[in-house]
Structures are given as C-alpha cells and as structure tokens.
Amino acid sequence: MTTPAHTPPPAPPTNRLLLLLGGVLFVCVAGLFLILNVILRLSAGPSDPATQPVVAAQAVAAPAQAVPTFWQAPDIELVADASQKKQIEYGRDLIARTAAYLGPKGSVRHITNGMNCQNCHLDAGTRVFGNNYGAVASTYPKFRARSGGIEDIHKRVNDCIERSLNGQPLDTASAEMQAIRAYILFLGSNVPKGEKTPGSGLKALPYLDRAADPQAGEALYQAKCQSCHQQDGGGLPAPDGITYTYPPLWGKNSYNDGAGLYRLGNFARYIKYNMPLGATHDNPLLSDEEAWDIAAYVNSRPRPHKATPKDWPDISKKPIDHPFGPYADGFSEKQHKFGPFKPLAATP
Ligand code: HEC
Ligand code: HEC
Numbered sequence: 001m002t003t004p005a006h007t008p009p010p011a012p013p014t015n016r017l018l019l020l021l022g023g024v025l026f027v028c029v030a031g032l033f034l035i036l037n038v039i040l041r042l043s044a045g046p047s048d049p050a051t052q053p054v055v056a057a058q059a060v061a062a063p064a065q066a067v068p069t070f071w072q073a074p075d076i077e078l079v080a081d082a083s084q085k086k087q088i089e090y091g092r093d094l095i096a097r098t099a100a101y102l103g104p105k106g107s108v109r110h111i112t113n114g115m116n117c118q119n120c121h122l123d124a125g126t127r128v129f130g131n132n133y134g135a136v137a138s139t140y141p142k143f144r145a146r147s148g149g150i151e152d153i154h155k156r157v158n159d160c161i162e163r164s165l166n167g168q169p170l171d172t173a174s175a176e177m178q179a180i181r182a183y184i185l186f187l188g189s190n191v192p193k194g195e196k197t198p199g200s201g202l203k204a205l206p207y208l209d210r211a212a213d214p215q216a217g218e219a220l221y222q223a224k225c226q227s228c229h230q231q232d233g234g235g236l237p238a239p240d241g242i243t244y245t246y247p248p249l250w251g252k253n254s255y256n257d258g259a260g261l262y263r264l265g266n267f268a269r270y271i272k273y274n275m276p277l278g279a280t281h282d283n284p285l286l287s288d289e290e291a292w293d294i295a296a297y298v299n300s301r302p303r304p305h306k307a308t309p310k311d312w313p314d315i316s317k318k319p320i321d322h323p324f325g326p327y328a329d330g331f332s333e334k335q336h337k338f339g340p341f342k343p344l345a346a347t348p
Pocket of ligand 2: 119132259
C-alpha cells in the first residue's frame with residue numbers, strides 16, 4: 001500500500017489550535033482598538049479639531065430657528081484710530097452722563113434739564129428694545145412727518161434735546177454734537193444702509209379694547225414705581241447733585257409735552273419692556289393693561305409745554321396717539337390721548 005505523495009499530511013492538532021487562538025486574539029485586539037478610538041473621539045469634545053466643525057454647526061443651527069438674532073453694538077476697543085476712538089468715547093459719555101456736561105450743573109454748557117439720554121436710551125443706546133440707536137446710522141437722513149421735512153442725525157439729536165431733555169439745541173459744529181454723531185454712526189457701522197436692525201427702538205405692544213385708565217394707573221404707580229421715581233414724580237437727585245439716581249417722570253425737570261414719551265403708545269411700550277428697573281423685553285414685569293394705565297396716569301400729570309401746531313404739518317400723518325388736534329379723522333383729542341385706539345388705527 002502506498003500513500004499518495006501529493007496529499008499534504010494532516011496538520012498536527014496542536015498547530016490547528018494555535019491558528020484558531022491567533023485568529024480569536026486578532027479579532028479581539030482589533031475590536032478593542034475600534035472601541036478605544038470611539039471613546040477617545042467622544043471624550044475629546046469640541047476642542048478636538050476633527051469634531052469641532054460638526055459640533056459648532058449644530059450649536060449655531062439649533063437655536064437660530066427659535067431665538068431671533070438681535071443687533072449688538074460693535075466694540076469701541078476695536079477702533080484703531082486713537083483720535084477717532086477718543087471722539088466716540090466722548091460721544092458715549094455724553095449719552096450716558098449728559099447732565100455732567102450739559103445739565104444745570106454741567107461742565108460744558110447749561111442747556112438741558114438734568115436728565116441723561118441714557119435714562120430713555122438704555123445702556124448708552126445699545127440695549128435690545130431699550131430704545132437703542134442700532135438703526136439710526138442706517139436710516140438717517142430720512143423724512144419725518146413730525147417736522148414735515150428731511151432730518152439728519154444732528155436734527156434728530158436736537159429734537160430729543162429740545163423735547164425729551166426740555167433744553168436748547170446744540171450747535172451742529174460743537175465738539176459735543178460731533179461726538180454724539182460719531183458715536184451713533186459708530187454704533188450703526190455694522191448695519192447695512194437702509195436696514196432696520198431687529199431689537200432697535202421700542203417693542204410693539206397690543207392696543208387695549210378700552211381707553212387707558214389714569215385712575216387705575218395712579219394706584220399702580222404707587223405700588224410699582226413710586227419707590228424710585230417718588231410720590232411727586234420728580235425723581236431722586238443723585239448725591240453729587242448733578243444728575244439723578246432715579247430720573248423724574250413729570251414736573252418741571254421732566255420731558256415736555258412735545259417729547260416722544262408724551263405719546264401714550266411710546267410710554268407704554270418703553271415701560272412694558274424696561275420698567276420697573278430689571279424688566280427686559282423677554283422678561284416683562286407689567287401686564288399690557290398695567291403698562292397702558294400707568295402711561296395714562298403719568299402723562300396726565302403736569303410737565304413743561306412745548307408741543308406746537310407746527311408738529312405734523314400734514315395732519316393726516318399724525319400718529320394716532322398724538323394728543324393734540326386738529327385731526328383728519330372725526331375723533332376727539334381725548335380719544336387720541338387715551339384710546340380706545342383700535343377704532344383710530346382702523347381709519348385710513
Ligand atoms: C428700582 C427703581 C425703579 C423702579 C421701581 C422703577 N424705575 Fe423707572 N427708572 C429707574 C432708573 C434708574 C431709570 C434710568 C435708567 C438709566 O438711566 O439707565 C428709570 C427710567 C425710567 C423712565 C425713562 C426716564 C424718565 O425719567 O422719563 C421711565 C419713563 C420710567 N423709568 C418709568 C417707570 C415706571 C412707570 C415705573 C413703574 C412701573 C418705574 N419706572 C419703576 C428706576 C426705577
Ligand atoms: C425722556 C426720554 C428720552 C430722552 C431723555 C432722550 N430721548 Fe431720544 N428718543 C426718545 C423716544 C421715546 C424716541 C423714539 C420715539 C419718537 O420717535 O418720538 C427717541 C428717539 C431718538 C432718536 C431716533 C431713534 C431712531 O431710531 O429713529 C435719536 C437719535 C435720539 N432719540 C437721540 C437722543 C439723544 C442724543 C438724547 C440725549 C441728548 C436723547 N435722545 C434723550 C426718548 C428720549
């Protein structure tokens with residue numbers, strides 16, 4: 001009997017066992033590598049350049065749908081030119097501490113009532129729905145129906161000086177007007193011409209179905225405002241005697257009846273989203289009714305007179321809450337002051 005020469009001898013059983021063990025070991029080690037790799041990548045987090053773009057893209061994409069992106073002021077520290085930066089900083093200070101320069105005890109001139117622009121244009125005109133200046137550079141010069149003409153930034157600033165600060169206008173060429181203008185232009189330098197930034201000015205507030213009620217407003221004022229703005233509405237002067245810790249809401253040192261805040265809608269919108277101190281546009285502390293009723297009370301108190309029939313020369317362009325006739329519609333001065341505003345808004 002012969003064994004065929006070409007048939008390989010069967011492998012000894014120990015060899016086969018080794019091969020099998022080797023294979024199993026290989027699979028195990030490879031699997032372990034894979035698991036380790038995944039763990040490493042996950043624990044590395046967003047600082048790992050390999051995973052960063054994915055994480056960043058998710059972080060931007062998710063909230064963008066829910067939260068609108070509001071305008072933010074550019075950073076003054078990034079202004080390269082030293083003299084330009086100084087002028088912009090002076091402008092910001094004139095907005096924040098107006099009385100220290102232009103008030104009754106001001107260091108430059110005595111032309112305003114002791115309030116600061118910032119009392120109404122919060123955080124030096126940068127706060128979301130705090131009456132900010134985000135859209136001024138991009139939209140001025142523009143036609144304004146109040147004056148019936150084109151207004152540039154100088155004219156608009158002097159409007160607030162003469163009305164909100166019940167004062168005398170600044171000379172256009174003065175260092176102060178030039179600095180305020182430079183600051184406002186700087187704030188709007190990140191806004192394309194013609195665009196209105198989200199969160200600029202004041203946030204909309206629905207009209208009530210009834211007239212605003214000054215009597216209800218008086219009780220609310222006592223409960224929610226008086227502790228700071230005082231019983232006589234005259235505010236609380238600061239210890240330095242130059243400006244106010246709490247600015248006045250009526251009386252001889254307050255805004256006059258030609259000012260923007262004297263219109264009930266502007267006042268109600270301002271306080272709804274900014275007062276009492278601490279309220280914000282996304283965390284208001286007053287109901288709509290409270291805001292309108294307090295507005296009716298405060299704007300029924302005495303204050304300096306400035307309003308003139310020259311305001312809104314085209315009476316058909318008067319805002320519905322401008323409280324001085326004559327009007328193009330048949331409604332009374334009283335209804336234009338306190339509402340109900342819905343029927344007025346409905347007339348063309
Ligand atoms: C805790 C103190 C405090 C309370 C309470 C408060 N305010 Fe003010 N209010 C301020 C301060 C401070 C400013 C100025 C903000 C600034 O300059 O940054 C101000 C500014 C204002 C302004 C604009 C400037 C002016 O004087 O015309 C109005 C209007 C106003 N408050 C109305 C109200 C009303 C209405 C209430 C009640 C619902 C109220 N405030 C409650 C502290 C307060
Ligand atoms: C008593 C509150 C008050 C004070 C103080 C005040 N303003 Fe105003 N200002 C307003 C209101 C309200 C408006 C917007 C309503 C309107 O158009 O009448 C406004 C509007 C403006 C605008 C136009 C904003 C836009 O987007 O069109 C500019 C610019 C401005 N103010 C500058 C100033 C400057 C500068 C000062 C200080 C010298 C000042 N304001 C002080 C209440 C005030």
